[in-house]
Amino acid sequence: MPKHEWLRERLRAEVAELSPRTALPTERELAVQHGVSRATVRQALRALEESGAVYRVQGAGTFVADTTISKSLSLTSFSEDMDARGLRPGSRVLVADEVPAGSAVAEDLQLSPDEPVVRLVRLRLADNAPMCLETVYFPSGRVPGLLGADLTGSLYALLEEEHGVRLVLADQVVKAVTVDGADAALLALAPGSPALRIHRIGRDERGRPVERTTSVYRADHYDIAFTIRRETS
Amino acid sequence: MPKHEWLRERLRAEVAELSPRTALPTERELAVQHGVSRATVRQALRALEESGAVYRVQGAGTFVADTTISKSLSLTSFSEDMDARGLRPGSRVLVADEVPAGSAVAEDLQLSPDEPVVRLVRLRLADNAPMCLETVYFPSGRVPGLLGADLTGSLYALLEEEHGVRLVLADQVVKAVTVDGADAALLALAPGSPALRIHRIGRDERGRPVERTTSVYRADHYDIAFTIRRETS
DNA sequence: CAGTGGTCTAGACCACACT
DNA sequence: GTGTGGTCTAGACCACTGG
Numbered sequence: 001m002p003k004h005e006w007l008r009e010r011l012r013a014e015v016a017e018l019s020p021r022t023a024l025p026t027e028r029e030l031a032v033q034h035g036v037s038r039a040t041v042r043q044a045l046r047a048l049e050e051s052g053a054v055y056r057v058q059g060a061g062t063f064v065a066d067t068t069i070s071k072s073l074s075l076t077s078f079s080e081d082m083d084a085r086g087l088r089p090g091s092r093v094l095v096a097d098e099v100p101a102g103s104a105v106a107e108d109l110q111l112s113p114d115e116p117v118v119r120l121v122r123l124r125l126a127d128n129a130p131m132c133l134e135t136v137y138f139p140s141g142r143v144p145g146l147l148g149a150d151l152t153g154s155l156y157a158l159l160e161e162e163h164g165v166r167l168v169l170a171d172q173v174v175k176a177v178t179v180d181g182a183d184a185a186l187l188a189l190a191p192g193s194p195a196l197r198i199h200r201i202g203r204d205e206r207g208r209p210v211e212r213t214t215s216v217y218r219a220d221h222y223d224i225a226f227t228i229r230r231e232t233s
Numbered sequence: 234m235p236k237h238e239w240l241r242e243r244l245r246a247e248v249a250e251l252s253p254r255t256a257l258p259t260e261r262e263l264a265v266q267h268g269v270s271r272a273t274v275r276q277a278l279r280a281l282e283e284s285g286a287v288y289r290v291q292g293a294g295t296f297v298a299d300t301t302i303s304k305s306l307s308l309t310s311f312s313e314d315m316d317a318r319g320l321r322p323g324s325r326v327l328v329a330d331e332v333p334a335g336s337a338v339a340e341d342l343q344l345s346p347d348e349p350v351v352r353l354v355r356l357r358l359a360d361n362a363p364m365c366l367e368t369v370y371f372p373s374g375r376v377p378g379l380l381g382a383d384l385t386g387s388l389y390a391l392l393e394e395e396h397g398v399r400l401v402l403a404d405q406v407v408k409a410v411t412v413d414g415a416d417a418a419l420l421a422l423a424p425g426s427p428a429l430r431i432h433r434i435g436r437d438e439r440g441r442p443v444e445r446t447t448s449v450y451r452a453d454h455y456d457i458a459f460t461i462r463r464e465t466s
Numbered sequence: 467c468a469g470t471g472g473t474c475t476a477g478a479c480c481a482c483a484c485t
Numbered sequence: 486g487t488g489t490g491g492t493c494t495a496g497a498c499c500a501c502t503g504g
Contacts, residue, residue, distance in 0.1 A: 002473060021439065026489065037475045039272075042490085052402070055439060058490050059483035066440030073306065075463040168463045169285070176409035176427040176452035194409040194427050206254065206288060207299030219409035230308040230401045235492060259470065270494045275471085291471045292502030 003036050008044040010034075015053050015064050024054065024062040052227055073226035075170045075202070078124050078132065078215075079154035090125035091152040094186075098140055098147065105137045108201050108212045116140040118147060120155075123186055124215075130187045131221060137212045155211075165210055169203040174224065179216060187218055194219040236269050241277035243267075248286055248297050257287065257295040285460055306459035308403050308435070311357050311365065311448075312387035323358035324385040327419075331373055331380065338370050341434050341445045349373040351380060353388075356419055357448075363420045364454060370445045398443055402436040407457065412449060420451055427452040 007030075015024070024030070027045065031038045045062060048054045051072070056062045082089035098116050106113040117137045124132040136155065138146065143163050150158075159165040175198075180191045187195070195216050202211035240263075248257070257263070260278065264271045278295060281287045284305070289295045315322035331349050339346040350370045357365040369388065371379065376396050383391075392398040408431075413424045420428070428449050435444035 004473075028489090037477095039476090040474060043473085045490095052440075056490065057438070057483080058481070059488080061483095061489060063439070066436070073459075073461050075461045166463075169460065171458070171460050173456050173458045174407060174429075175456040176429040176450075178411065178425070178427045192411070192425055194411045196407075196409040203299070205290070206296070217409075223406050223408040225404070225406045226306075227402065227404050228306050228308045230399075237492075261470090270496095272495090273493060276492085278471095289471065290502075291500070292469080294470060294502090 004040050004043040004047075007034055007036060007040065008047050011044060012048060012053060015048070018064045020064050020066040022064045024064070026061065072228075073224070075167060077154045077156040078134065080156070082124075082126050082131075085126075087126040087131075088128075089154075090128060092123040092125065093120070093151050094123060095119060095121035096147055096151055101137070101139075105212055109137065109139055109209045111139055118143055120151060122151070126221070129221075130218070132215050132217045133183055133186055134213060134215045138210065142210055159210075166204055167202040167211060168205045169207060170211075171201045171203075173199045175199075176219075177216070183216060187216070189218060196222060196224070237273050237276040237280075240267055240269060240273065241280050244277060245281060245286060248281065251297045253297050253299040255297045257297070259294065305461075306457070308400060310387045310389040311367065313389070315359050315364075318359075320359040320364075321361075322387075323361060325356040325358065326353070326384050327356060328352060328354035329380055329384055334370070338445055342370065342372055342442045344372055351376055353384060355384070359454070362454075363451070365448050365450045366416055366419055367446060367448045371443065375443055392443075399437055400435040400444060401438045402440060403444075404434045404436075406432045408432075409452075410449070416449060420449070422451060429455060429457070 011024075011030075025033065027038050027041045030041045034041070045054065045056070049056060052065055054062055055065050076084070079089040097119055099119050100114050101109065101111050101117045103113050105111075105117055106115065109117065111117070118140050120136040120138075122134050122136075123130055124134055142165055143159065146158070146163070149162065156167060159167065174196060177195050177197045178192050179187060179189055179195045184191045184193060187193075189195070196219055198213075198215045198217065200211070200213045200215070201209050202213065204210050244257075244263075258266065260271050260274045263274045267274070278287065278289070282289060285298055287295050288298050309317070312322040330352055332352050333347050334342065334344050334350045336346050338344075338350055339348065342350065344350070351373050353369040353371075355367050355369075356363055357367055375398055376392065379391070379396070382395065389400060392400065407429060410428050410430045411425050412420060412422055412428045417424045417426060422428075429452055431446075431448045431450065433444070433446045433448070434442050435446065437443050
């Protein structure tokens with residue numbers, strides 16, 4: 001483990017025990033205390049600042065931040081998301097097949113409309129209650145044999161372990177909708193109930209699209225909480 | 234202007250002209266070319282990587298990223314948000330007064346329930362059409378004289394210029410709702426229409442809460458688009 | 467294997483905050 | 486003024502990619 005990571009985690013633990021607005025030792029002191037250079041200290045502190053654990057004031061010092069939600073929005077699978085909320089994730093696979101991409105999917109995944117894609121429609125459960133209706137498309141070429149695997153769990157783990165596909169980036173669009181008809185019935189909602197629709201294009205480390213997901217979440221049991229920062233102008 | 238910022242903007246402009254996956258010069262070459270040290274080059278490249286303009290592969294090089302939406306979600310005012318969408322922002326002030334905080338507002342702003350807060354309810358317009366219904370609370374002590382100012386424009390600019398309050402951080406919760414009654418009428422929507430409710434606690438550079446806003450956006454004309462990253466594990 | 471980005475060092479000077 | 490974080494340098498070694 002690199003020194004800056006080690007130091008970051010060590011400081012993160014120490015900072016968690018301190019009161020907000022307490023001053024940390026100076027960067028030069030931390031460098032001496034932990035036997036590293038000041039540049040390494042700064043790399044560790046930069047990460048803590050980005051994660052909202054501390055703030056820095058030029059000329060004054062580094063201080064413990066006020067307690068906040070401070071979950072920056074990060075790319076997670078449904079399973080991970082539910083785990084973080086203390087709910088047990090589950091799945092009911094409604095559709096699992098291979099179809100031509102079609103124009104909309106092809107555009108999102110940067111394919112030709114007649115190229116094959118794996119389609120997966122799942123009802124996602126939290127503590128056995130319907131939470132989200134999810135439709136996922138993958139380029140067939142990136143996930144050979146996927147349809148033969150167990151599709152009830154986390155696809156992200158499956159993608160990484162079985163197909164060497166790491167999702168590291170995603171473009172998302174969040175919108176409010178109302179659900180009707182079959183969707184409402186599947187989600188155990190009255191027609192006209194509000195829901196969050198999240199459209200996502202997941203990408204690998206090189207920015208190539210590898211996943212296109214549309215999720216519809218029950219509004220009564222789901223919201224999105226996160227911390228945002230102002231652009232440094 | 235620091236060298237790393239100058240270099241970052243210079244590289245950002247150059248990168249914009251190149252095709253995705255084109256390799257940039259090596260860090261050592263860039264250092265020589267621009268007469269700076271490699272550490273400075275790395276600081277500039279790190280910023281470009283964070284903003285999604287390039288990606289780096291250890292052992293291979295630095296490359297131009299695929300074109301994506303790549304707007305990381307950042308803290309913006311309604312006015313700035315509409316400007317970015319090419320719409321002309323406007324306001325109709327419905328309420329502007331001072332009231333006791335009450336328990337809910339007091340908790341969010343870390344005040345006592347009987348401390349005074351400035352309350353502002355505004356119908357926000359985009360190209361003169363209703364877009365969003367917004368209720369804002371400020372601790373009165375942080376914004377003396379605010380009620381006497383022009384409240385139809387950007388509050389963020391007003392806060393910074395008149396009161397030295399810089400919002401740099403916000404905790405947000407996004408939820409889907411349906412609107413009814415007076416809210417629906419104000420937004421020119423049929424009762425039962427979907428809407429995005431955004432609850433925000435804005436904070437200054439030290440993490441102290443200075444603003445509490447609840448906004449209800451018309452779903453038919455508003456969504457949230459942004460790019461997220463996977464936590465580096 | 468050569469070359470890349472990732473890490474780390476020891477030092478210097480600057481801009482800013484506080485006293 | 487003194488001390489802080491912010492910037493910058495020149496150099497070194499490591500881990501990884503790719504021919």
